[in-house]
Amino acid sequence: MDATIVPKVEKHYPVLLKEIISVISPQHGGTFIDCTFGQGGYSKKILEFENTNIIALDRDAESEKVANHFKESFVDRFIFRNIKFSQLNNLKLKNENIRGVIFDLGYSYTQIKDPQKGLSFEADGKLNMQLGLNSYSAEDAINKLDEKELEKIFKFFGDEKEGKYIARNIVKERLKKKIDTKTLVKIIDKSKKRINFKAHNATKVFQALRIFVNKEISELIFGLVNAAKVLKKGGVLGVVTFHSLEDKIVKYFFKSLSENKSISRYSPVTEQAETLFNLIQKKPITPSEEEIDENPPSRSAKFRYAIKKKDFYDFDTDIQDQFRNLIEIENYGDKL
Numbered sequence: 238m239d240a241t242i243v244p245k246v247e248k249h250y251p252v253l254l255k256e257i258i259s260v261i262s263p264q265h266g267g268t269f270i271d272c273t274f275g276q277g278g279y280s281k282k283i284l285e286f287e288n289t290n291i292i293a294l295d296r297d298a299e300s301e302k303v304a305n306h307f308k309e310s311f312v313d314r315f316i317f318r319n320i321k322f323s324q325l326n327n328l329k330l331k332n333e334n335i336r337g338v339i340f341d342l343g344y345s346y347t348q349i350k351d352p353q354k355g356l357s358f359e360a361d362g363k364l365n366m367q368l369g370l371n372s373y374s375a376e377d378a379i380n381k382l383d384e385k386e387l388e389k390i391f392k393f394f395g396d397e398k399e400g401k402y403i404a405r406n407i408v409k410e411r412l413k414k415k416i417d418t419k420t421l422v423k424i425i426d427k428s429k430k431r432i433n434f435k436a437h438n439a440t441k442v443f444q445a446l447r448i449f450v451n452k453e454i455s456e457l458i459f460g461l462v463n464a465a466k467v468l469k470k471g472g473v474l475g476v477v478t479f480h481s482l483e484d485k486i487v488k489y490f491f492k493s494l495s496e497n498k499s500i501s502r503y504s505p506v507t508e509q510a511e512t513l514f515n516l517i518q519k520k521p522i523t524p525s526e527e528e529i530d531e532n533p534p535s536r537s538a539k540f541r542y543a544i545k546k547k548d549f550y551d552f553d554t555d556i557q558d559q560f561r562n563l564i565e566i567e568n569y570g571d572k573l
């Protein structure tokens with residue numbers, strides 16, 4: 238979703254479900270890792286096919302309530318872990334036939350409707366934005382980071398052109414009182430000189446803060462690397478993204494590992510031309526007009542996937558170097 242406005246839709250829609258199912262082909266059976274279980278939209282559909290198993294992950298403990306219903310219906314075929322997907326290498330897999338690893342990034346309808354989570358600039362009260370298993374909140378960031386750090390967060394994670402003035406005014410205002418959601422929205426309104434007719438003034442800053450609080454860049458990078466490790470030969474790695482920064486990372490990861498650079502550091506020199514992935518389609522799959530009509534927040538979704546060509550566990554990727562500047566900005570949170 239590209240905005241932190243509570244969507245007008247009244248229920249949860251699994252985005253691009255039909256397209257994802259057609260790519261991962263659960264009719265052939267196998268184990269699938271649903272890295273972003275949420276309300277279980279993808280897992281439910283996959284489990285409708287015989288001989289499939291699901292390992293579901295979600296950082297939000299609320300998802301476990303939905304998962305408990307799944308456990309009752311699919312006793313031996315479904316497990317849930319309340320962990321971050323960057324940690325999926327800790328799953329202690331016993332040579333499972335992993336045919337697909339799927340990520341549907343961001344947050345769900347249920348989460349943005351939850352005032353405790355404080356994801357929306359329309360909500361009252363405390364700035365939070367923690368999806369689960371976090372170390373600090375948006376309130377900590379806004380009230381404790383220095384001006385330059387805030388400016389960089391707004392610029393790099395929100396593409397906010399007026400981040401400098403917003404950061405300056407935040408630092409001024411917080412001398413008087415702690416900043417909550419309403420105050421932050423007022424500061425943004427006051428700081429912005431350009432009029433935006435398309436989106437709410439606070440959209441970009443709120444997106445930036447959500448990315449920062451949930452370390453979404455490092456999560457995605459380490460999630461992708463670990464997913465590529467656990468997948469079996471012929472398995473599909475698929476990712477649905479909702480903003481350009483995420484899409485850039487996924488696109489780079491697939492491109493770099495499907496062109497002639499990627500190789501296990503243990504394989505002989507003669508195999509240097511091998512690559513880890515087959516990229517069937519360079520362009521992302523996007524929702525149909527019908528889907529966008531039914532579920533408008535899906536309009537910014539992009540689905541990219543690649544097929545693993547080898548059983549390599551260890552392979553070289555420079556993705557961390559490529560996005561090091563963004564990881565360093567997320568690491569400002571380590572001192573909070």
Ligand SMILES: C[S@@+](CC[C@H](N)C(=O)[O-])C[C@H]1O[C@@H](n2cnc3c(N)ncnc32)[C@H](O)[C@@H]1O
Nearest residue numbers: 251273275276277278279295296297321322341
């Ligand atoms: C868009 S929703 C997924 C919806 C799901 N596909 C469905 O059909 O119900 C994204 C989910 O991913 C979870 N999530 C986001 N980042 C995560 C991370 N790093 N590790 C684990 N779960 C994460 C969120 O808590 C949220 O429940």
